[in-house]
Amino acid sequence: MLAAIGAACVNAEPTACDGFAERKLAINANEYRACAGEIMDALDAVEKPLRAIVAGKASSEDRDACRAAYEKLRLRIHRTGLEDDYRSRPGTVLERWSNGDVSAFNSAASNASVQYWAVLAHPNADNFAQGVRAHEQARRYYRAFR
Amino acid sequence: MNKRDATIGPSGNHRLTRRILLSAACVLAAACAREPPRETALGSDIEVGPYAFRILRARNAPNPPPPISSFRSQPGKKGLVVFVDWKKLDDDMDMMRRLAFIESFMKNRFSIRDAEDTRTDVFSAMQTRLMYMEDPGSNWRDWVVVFHVPDGSRDLRLLVQNPEPREGQARTVAVPLGM
Numbered sequence: 160m161l162a163a164i165g166a167a168c169v170n171a172e173p174t175a176c177d178g179f180a181e182r183k184l185a186i187n188a189n190e191y192r193a194c195a196g197e198i199m200d201a202l203d204a205v206e207k208p209l210r211a212i213v214a215g216k217a218s219s220e221d222r223d224a225c226r227a228a229y230e231k232l233r234l235r236i237h238r239t240g241l242e243d244d245y246r247s248r249p250g251t252v253l254e255r256w257s258n259g260d261v262s263a264f265n266s267a268a269s270n271a272s273v274q275y276w277a278v279l280a281h282p283n284a285d286n287f288a289q290g291v292r293a294h295e296q297a298r299r300y301y302r303a304f305r
Numbered sequence: 306m307n308k309r310d311a312t313i314g315p316s317g318n319h320r321l322t323r324r325i326l327l328s329a330a331c332v333l334a335a336a337c338a339r340e341p342p343r344e345t346a347l348g349s350d351i352e353v354g355p356y357a358f359r360i361l362r363a364r365n366a367p368n369p370p371p372p373i374s375s376f377r378s379q380p381g382k383k384g385l386v387v388f389v390d391w392k393k394l395d396d397d398m399d400m401m402r403r404l405a406f407i408e409s410f411m412k413n414r415f416s417i418r419d420a421e422d423t424r425t426d427v428f429s430a431m432q433t434r435l436m437y438m439e440d441p442g443s444n445w446r447d448w449v450v451v452f453h454v455p456d457g458s459r460d461l462r463l464l465v466q467n468p469e470p471r472e473g474q475a476r477t478v479a480v481p482l483g484m
Contacts, residue, residue: 254410
């Protein structure tokens with residue numbers, strides 16, 4: 160699975176999130192909307208099969224679908240550069256993300272992604288519940304600037 | 306039938322050498338091409354991406370100082386304040402975000418250079434009325450930036466870094482402070 164995640168990082172597939180990692184100032188809601196929509200779609204696509212995995216009822220198709228959706232999610236998050244913003248360079252958040260709802264969406268989506276990754280690695284209800292909570296927060300903030 | 310030589314021939318070495326030289330030339334060119342700061346007068350608009358502000362003036366820090374730790378005197382240094390008027394920010398930034406952004410931006414992107422090219426970073430930044438111990442209310446535009454520069458430094462210039470210059474904008478702006 161780690162190899163799959165690594166492959167996602169060098170995937171050449173174009174996405175609506177391309178180019179944001181290089182931006183340093185004032186990414187506004189208008190230009191970010193499409194990327195956020197793709198991140199939401201990917202989170203939604205991960206959640207359903209992941210629920211089946213946690214419940215111990217997943218088919219091999221569910222597992223494949225979950226991994227594929229997670230790769231899409233990681234690729235989009237990677238292309239925004241927001242992992243670094245919320246992990247190792249918090250000072251840049253204010254400069255890069257001018258809209259409060261967008262910034263809160265990024266934080267929630269990034270949290271959801273990390274929790275879902277943990278569930279994929281070691282299926283468990285605790286991380287899944289935290290992931291779902293962050294996912295719901297991301298959805299709420301996304302609605303605010305959609 | 307001739308056997309193909311599998312060792313790296315002179316042409317391979319030449320290619321490698323050429324690549325190394327080319328890379329070195331690129332690094333050198335990039336270093337030489339670093340654009341000098343664009344000089345801008347006090348009171349002129351400075352545009353940074355979609356935002357704009359003006360550096361109004363610079364003064365010695367108030368004496369006696371207000372009871373704020375930023376103005377506590379430091380040995381071998383003199384305090385000075387730079388007045389900034391923010392003109393344009395995103396419309397969808399709420400008040401708290403405006404204040405947080407402005408403070409963070411000035412702390413990270415402003416500095417002072419003197420005649421000896423000594424750099425002094427921002428010590429603190431606050432809404433102007435706070436310096437006078439007054440309530441700033443909803444005024445997010447008027448700010449002072451506090452520096453403690455070495456005693457005896459002269460020909461001070463405020464440098465403003467633009468992290469993402471748009472067309473026509475400078476990467477670094479220098480504002481002579483007249484001090």
